[in-house]
Amino acid sequence: MMEARTAAGRNSFAGAPVWLLGLIPLALIGLTLGAFALLGGPGLGQRSGVPIEDLAVERTVLHPGEFELMVRNDGPDAVDIAQVSVNDAYLPFTASDGQRVGRLGSTTLTIPYDWVEGQAYEITLLTSTGGTISTEIASAAETPDAGIGFYGLMTLLGVYVGLIPVGMGMLWLPFVRRVTAEWMRVLIGFTVGLLAFLAIDATIEGIDLAGGAPSAFGGPLLVFLGVVAAYLALSAAEGYLGGRQRKVRDGSPAMGTGAAGTGAFLALLVAIGIGLHNLGEGLAVGSSYAGGALALGAFLVIGFAIHNTTEGLAIVAPLAETRPRLRRLAGLGLIAGGPAIVGAWIGAAAFNPSLGAFLFGVGAGAIVQVIRQLWPAMRETADEFLPPVAVVGMLGGIAVMYATSLLVAV
Amino acid sequence: MTGAIAAPTLAAAHELIPHRGIHHALGGGEAASAHEAMHGSEAATGMAMHNGFAAGGTVDHRANGFDPSELVRDFDYGRTRRLASGRVLREWTLVAQDKEIEVAPGVRFAAWTYNGRIPGPTLRCREGELLRVRLVNASSHPHTAHFHGIHAAAMDGMPGVGEQRGGGLIRTGEDFTYEFDAAPFGIHHYHCHVMPLAEHIAKGLYGTFIVDPKQGRPAADELVMVMNGFDTNYDSENEIYAVNSIPFHYVDRPIRVKRGELVRIYLLNILEYDQLNSFHIHANFFDYFPTGTRLDSTEHTDIVALAQGQRGILELRFPHAGRFMFHAHKNEFAELGWLGFFEVVE
Numbered sequence: 001m002m003e004a005r006t007a008a009g010r011n012s013f014a015g016a017p018v019w020l021l022g023l024i025p026l027a028l029i030g031l032t033l034g035a036f037a038l039l040g041g042p043g044l045g046q047r048s049g050v051p052i053e054d055l056a057v058e059r060t061v062l063h064p065g066e067f068e069l070m071v072r073n074d075g076p077d078a079v080d081i082a083q084v085s086v087n088d089a090y091l092p093f094t095a096s097d098g099q100r101v102g103r104l105g106s107t108t109l110t111i112p113y114d115w116v117e118g119q120a121y122e123i124t125l126l127t128s129t130g131g132t133i134s135t136e137i138a139s140a141a142e143t144p145d146a147g148i149g150f151y152g153l154m155t156l157l158g159v160y161v162g163l164i165p166v167g168m169g170m171l172w173l174p175f176v177r178r179v180t181a182e183w184m185r186v187l188i189g190f191t192v193g194l195l196a197f198l199a200i201d202a203t204i205e206g207i208d209l210a211g212g213a214p215s216a217f218g219g220p221l222l223v224f225l226g227v228v229a230a231y232l233a234l235s236a237a238e239g240y241l242g243g244r245q246r247k248v249r250d251g252s253p254a255m256g257t258g259a260a261g262t263g264a265f266l267a268l269l270v271a272i273g274i275g276l277h278n279l280g281e282g283l284a285v286g287s288s289y290a291g292g293a294l295a296l297g298a299f300l301v302i303g304f305a306i307h308n309t310t311e312g313l314a315i316v317a318p319l320a321e322t323r324p325r326l327r328r329l330a331g332l333g334l335i336a337g338g339p340a341i342v343g344a345w346i347g348a349a350a351f352n353p354s355l356g357a358f359l360f361g362v363g364a365g366a367i368v369q370v371i372r373q374l375w376p377a378m379r380e381t382a383d384e385f386l387p388p389v390a391v392v393g394m395l396g397g398i399a400v401m402y403a404t405s406l407l408v409a410v
Numbered sequence: 411m412t413g414a415i416a417a418p419t420l421a422a423a424h425e426l427i428p429h430r431g432i433h434h435a436l437g438g439g440e441a442a443s444a445h446e447a448m449h450g451s452e453a454a455t456g457m458a459m460h461n462g463f464a465a466g467g468t469v470d471h472r473a474n475g476f477d478p479s480e481l482v483r484d485f486d487y488g489r490t491r492r493l494a495s496g497r498v499l500r501e502w503t504l505v506a507q508d509k510e511i512e513v514a515p516g517v518r519f520a521a522w523t524y525n526g527r528i529p530g531p532t533l534r535c536r537e538g539e540l541l542r543v544r545l546v547n548a549s550s551h552p553h554t555a556h557f558h559g560i561h562a563a564a565m566d567g568m569p570g571v572g573e574q575r576g577g578g579l580i581r582t583g584e585d586f587t588y589e590f591d592a593a594p595f596g597i598h599h600y601h602c603h604v605m606p607l608a609e610h611i612a613k614g615l616y617g618t619f620i621v622d623p624k625q626g627r628p629a630a631d632e633l634v635m636v637m638n639g640f641d642t643n644y645d646s647e648n649e650i651y652a653v654n655s656i657p658f659h660y661v662d663r664p665i666r667v668k669r670g671e672l673v674r675i676y677l678l679n680i681l682e683y684d685q686l687n688s689f690h691i692h693a694n695f696f697d698y699f700p701t702g703t704r705l706d707s708t709e710h711t712d713i714v715a716l717a718q719g720q721r722g723i724l725e726l727r728f729p730h731a732g733r734f735m736f737h738a739h740k741n742e743f744a745e746l747g748w749l750g751f752f753e754v755v756e
Contacts, residue, residue: 080516082467082514082515082516082517083463083467083514083515083516083517085745085746088742088745088746089742089745089746090463090514090657090658090745090746090747092463099516126514126517126642126649127517128516128517128518129517129518129642130513130517130518130519130640130642130643130649131642131643132642132643132645132649
């Protein structure tokens, strides 16, 4: 009897299409949650305590005689911005989308104020419950208008800190071609060390940025999501491109095992990884400039140039045994350095700390993937962990990046 | 102008006839009509000229239960009767209650009040009378009423003192009647004295206590101004500063006085968390009577600085018609709300 019923049940399910079987649990979950919400969460009672007010100032724009704050509600409850004070003085203001900001909603506050260039300001929002949320403007400077001249300047900035240094670094190619296999391992190690530095640096910068971003969007979590997403995406791309390449080369197995691929292919991956990192770097520079926190001095540009020149070396190191055409080299340089320009545009025009944190994570994840690609090239044999020369190279790379990073404290 | 000005000249009647309702009706009516006359045009232009709140925002005085434009001339003479000895007995009831107050347009503050208003009623009496103040605690916290004056220990409104006589700490639902003589003449104040003291005061449990000298003072347009503030986010610093609780109130609705008429201001600084407060009048000077305990002025000045609890009487006449600002000359306080105007009319 029992058995018969079970069998009958199994049979009736067996008759249903697969998509329906997949959909039924989903529909049940929807129905249950819907009923739960409609009934107001039976048994849970009201949340005790006062409303939680959490506002994040995502963007501060300064025009002559005016502050503009883009404010996002980062907490579970709606927040009413009742009053605004600047340096301990209440002032009239307007709110673009009303003074009540719902969860994850945003509003732009415009506060007429005759601010003085270079002075610091503290803007405090007083909410309906009497809570305060303050934001600081470290050094007041007019936010550049996003005109053609401004994008031109950001392009120039991107060229200075991205394209030119990377391009110059690639001039080491002839040198790289002539060195012995032993020295090559040192150089690859140097590249890996350099990339490791960049990955750590990008992660920290991303987490820093996330500190100023609404935590409702994930905050520092976004950085690590970026890392994982970029790593997985590049691994998939590598698998796809690597597979195609092997087919082209008439089925002959790739040099090294699996991951390593050809020198040209490795160089492309390194360029992509560095490019994604430079996107984040451009973003930071662009937003700092737009926010008035960065003076575009010659010293800063020189610092970036030295810092990023080493990135060019990283790209050409895997190319030692190939004879790439100039066009291909230029393409690699563009992939690695060009994103700095795009980053500077985004950073200056529409900076958003959540996006910035995610992009820094993407840069770091891409670099980790590139390191995995380069790893086999540091070894003499597949079973060896690492030859001492490669370790010396890695430490050298980290040291050089650390030293040059001191020149560009943004 | 109306009842409040006439009050001192009616001193004799004051002693015997309960008439607080009359005061209230006169004061309220006058303030309301003055408000309507001024508000539409002047408030709008006033906004653009100096500090203030987001345009269009006002506090709901009705919900708050008090309006600074009325409160400034509201003196509570209590109920009186003559004792067999011939002495006047004056009685009031204070009810300590929790109340949400809109302390600035759109900003709500969980206040503790005497009689549902901040500052509490301005209790006014005459030197030598016997005073009885009944405190009913309808708040969810224990409170007291501690008067600045001269009285017996059990009447001090101090937790732990006079408990055996039913005094000391007055718990929720309890009540106690403080009894003492009206002395010395001057401007004093009362406040809750329960720990944590700063919080019990900062949340609104304070008021002015005026003892008129036996012979009275010259007739004048009398005003009470309590310099206070609110720590709305509980960080032991004030977010809001004001005179009579509502920031910028007298910017929107200036205090109307007559040119050439004697104006007397009973000024109290009860501001918690800040060391010093001050009062400054534009384009004028005043005679200053510290604590009001002497009939001679000690200073002719346009600014006076007061520590917490300090108070005094200011007497002045406005020689010119027009708008004259008064504010804390600690300008941070001024721009955070302690700012107002006199409107001097013919």
